[in-house]
Amino acid sequence: MAQPTARDAVRAVAENHGACLRPVQLRRINSETGEFDQVLIPCGATLASICPPCAERAKQLRAAQCREGWHLDTEPIPPAPQPDEVQAMWIEHRAQAQAERDHAARADQNTAELDELIAELDRELRRSGLRGNADPGRPRLRRQRSTRRRQDAPDLPRRKISPHTIGKTYTAPNGKTFRPSMFLTLTCPSYGKVGEDGTPAEPGSYDYQRAVRDVLPFAALFDRFIQNLRRVLGYDVQYFATIEPQKRLAPHVHIAIRGTVSRAELRQIIAATYHQVWWPPTDKVRFDGDHLPMWHEPTGRYLDPVIGELLTEWDDALDAIGPGDDPMHVARFGVKFDAQGVLAESKDSARCIGYLTKYLTKQLGYCHHPDTDAQREHEHRLAEALRFEPCAPTCANWLRYGIQPKNPQPGLVPGACKGKAHRRDHLGYAGRRVLVSRKWSGKTLADHRGDRKAWLTEMLGLPATDPASYRWEAVQPGDEDYLPPARRLLHAVADRLHWEQALTEARRRARDALADELSATGRAA
Numbered sequence: 001m002a003q004p005t006a007r008d009a010v011r012a013v014a015e016n017h018g019a020c021l022r023p024v025q026l027r028r029i030n031s032e033t034g035e036f037d038q039v040l041i042p043c044g045a046t047l048a049s050i051c052p053p054c055a056e057r058a059k060q061l062r063a064a065q066c067r068e069g070w071h072l073d074t075e076p077i078p079p080a081p082q083p084d085e086v087q088a089m090w091i092e093h094r095a096q097a098q099a100e101r102d103h104a105a106r107a108d109q110n111t112a113e114l115d116e117l118i119a120e121l122d123r124e125l126r127r128s129g130l131r132g133n134a135d136p137g138r139p140r141l142r143r144q145r146s147t148r149r150r151q152d153a154p155d156l157p158r159r160k161i162s163p164h165t166i167g168k169t170y171t172a173p174n175g176k177t178f179r180p181s182m183f184l185t186l187t188c189p190s191y192g193k194v195g196e197d198g199t200p201a202e203p204g205s206y207d208y209q210r211a212v213r214d215v216l217p218f219a220a221l222f223d224r225f226i227q228n229l230r231r232v233l234g235y236d237v238q239y240f241a242t243i244e245p246q247k248r249l250a251p252h253v254h255i256a257i258r259g260t261v262s263r264a265e266l267r268q269i270i271a272a273t274y275h276q277v278w279w280p281p282t283d284k285v286r287f288d289g290d291h292l293p294m295w296h297e298p299t300g301r302y303l304d305p306v307i308g309e310l311l312t313e314w315d316d317a318l319d320a321i322g323p324g325d326d327p328m329h330v331a332r333f334g335v336k337f338d339a340q341g342v343l344a345e346s347k348d349s350a351r352c353i354g355y356l357t358k359y360l361t362k363q364l365g366y367c368h369h370p371d372t373d374a375q376r377e378h379e380h381r382l383a384e385a386l387r388f389e390p391c392a393p394t395c396a397n398w399l400r401y402g403i404q405p406k407n408p409q410p411g412l413v414p415g416a417c418k419g420k421a422h423r424r425d426h427l428g429y430a431g432r433r434v435l436v437s438r439k440w441s442g443k444t445l446a447d448h449r450g451d452r453k454a455w456l457t458e459m460l461g462l463p464a465t466d467p468a469s470y471r472w473e474a475v476q477p478g479d480e481d482y483l484p485p486a487r488r489l490l491h492a493v494a495d496r497l498h499w500e501q502a503l504t505e506a507r508r509r510a511r512d513a514l515a516d517e518l519s520a521t522g523r524a525a
């Protein structure tokens with residue numbers, strides 16, 4: 001029993017050599033000759049719980065992307081304008097909503113809700129910084145919230161945003177010029193005193209509700225911060241940011257920005273940055289335990305089983321929020337922040353990139369493992385607070401407060417919403433972990449991946465293959481050439497060993513060639 005099983009040993013060896021643990025088998029067919037061969041493609045997982053070697057590679061790729069953009073001293077060649085990740089996410093939602101709406105319209109169904117959803121998505125798209133309209137022909141939305149600044153947030157100097165993306169250059173007394181960049185960490189506010197282990201000193205007074213309400217719109221709040229930062233600095237500041245949990249399980253965001261901002265300005269921008277959540281109030285619980293709203297098939301709505309009335313429509317509940325009402329929540333960053341200047345190629349720069357990408361191979365909820373009872377209890381109380389907090393207009397939890405969720409479906413149960421934000425591994429944050437601005441490195445992640453491939457191909461002196469001359473096919477379990485997973489893993493290890501040897505050999509050749517050249521130069525001199 002002391003010996004590992006052969007299967008586990010293969011996995012361990014594969015992992016040590018960076019071979020994918022779940023390779024995908026493809027058949028590569030030469031379009032001209034019809035010849036084919038087997039190719040194993042890495043699974044490409046980004047989480048170490050699925051495939052550690054692929055997750056490590058994905059993390060390295062992010063590190064390369066971060067490194068390349070941080071200290072650029074020339075404007076990146078503007079890519080064909082690409083939406084950033086937040087914008088892309090909203091566009092995807094918008095496209096799906098439009099398809100659903102048009103489908104409903106063709107089937108002569110009521111499209112009011114989908115229209116409303118589309119209006120809201122358009123609002124998010126504008127907020128994310130996109131100009132114009134995804135569908136210019138559509139009529140305007142009907143609900144308008146005041147855009148007046150909150151009285152409790154200080155005014156910011158507003159400069160016109162110039163389109164350049166490179167920070168200032170400084171000249172040292174010795175004439176040397178340098179262009180510093182920055183590493184920032186923004187945190188959530190305090191919800192109560194916490195100890196070293198991240199657990200509250202007084203769990204009873206720790207503000208779990210506020211903690212949860214700040215994390216749900218965290219990506220939107222970050223977006224506001226960037227808009228304000230650009231306005232204050234007066235140029236199109238670029239960023240590479242990752243969202244991670246602190247020990248107290250509140251998120252914080254590490255941001256690499258190109259250029260610098262003073263601590264005083266930063267303090268001011270943080271104080272002036274907020275995100276208002278205009279949702280119906282949730283201070284009164286109307287349905288709880290066994291007393292829950294019932295699905296009413298003929299109307300496609302939920303009703304109060306005791307009085308037999310339909311619950312308030314989502315739209316009506318939103319309309320009921322008057323001009324004198326407060327938002328349900330105002331999310332803000334904490335006053336504590338960290339900021340340090342970082343110079344290109346410095347030790348600090350490498351260290352910060354390590355920080356920025358450290359936890360990317362883990363889900364938020366698994367970055368810190370609870371070891372003590374206090375930590376487990378803290379995690380549990382946070383999960384409980386998240387359980388009944390509405391995560392989105394469509395959240396099942398609205399039923400608890402007597403409101404029809406947007407686009408209601410049968411089977412919704414308050415406290416059992418399927419939204420990502422409620423899941424334990426997400427800690428309330430359902431957005432993307434890495435947020436990169438459009439002109440960071442001037443490249444997409446696919447471009448960075450291509451760079452690495454090109455470097456390998458050149459290093460190994462491989463002939464460039466024309467992708468157009470091949471066709472790819474998935475190999476199915478019934479096929480004659482199908483490799484079962486265990487055999488596939490052996491092949492993946494063999495492939496990896498082969499590459500490692502070839503690379504070592506290529507490196508040795510390059511070193512020898514350099515030594516020859518140097519000794520030849522030496523003899524000539």
Ligand SMILES: [Zn+2]
Pocket residue numbers: 019020021022023042043044045051053054055
């Ligand atoms: Zn893999």
Ligand SMILES: [Zn+2]
Pocket residue numbers: 389390391392394395396397417418419422
């Ligand atoms: Zn939900």
